[in-house]
Amino acid sequence: MAMYVIIKHVKNARTGKSLPVVVLGAENEILEFEDFASAEKMRVIFSSNSDSGHLYEVREVGSK
Numbered sequence: 001m002a003m004y005v006i007i008k009h010v011k012n013a014r015t016g017k018s019l020p021v022v023v024l025g026a027e028n029e030i031l032e033f034e035d036f037a038s039a040e041k042m043r044v045i046f047s048s049n050s051d052s053g054h055l056y057e058v059r060e061v062g063s064k
Helices: 036-049
Strands: 003-011 018-022 055-061
Touching: 003 036, 036 055
Parallel strands: none
Antiparallel strands: 003 018, 003 055
16 A cells, blocks of 8 residues: 655755655654645645745555
């Protein structure tokens, strides 16, 4: 079964390069979603609340 995670792209102010970081949950576990729609909904929330201009994307992990 496929799972979905959210990747946060953090831009280094000094170098200008983007570092992809897996978003963690409240207890420092990887925040996983069972379906794309739930992950996308959370991605939209993260994006709208980002005051630092970070970009977020949903990625599928695991096998189908």
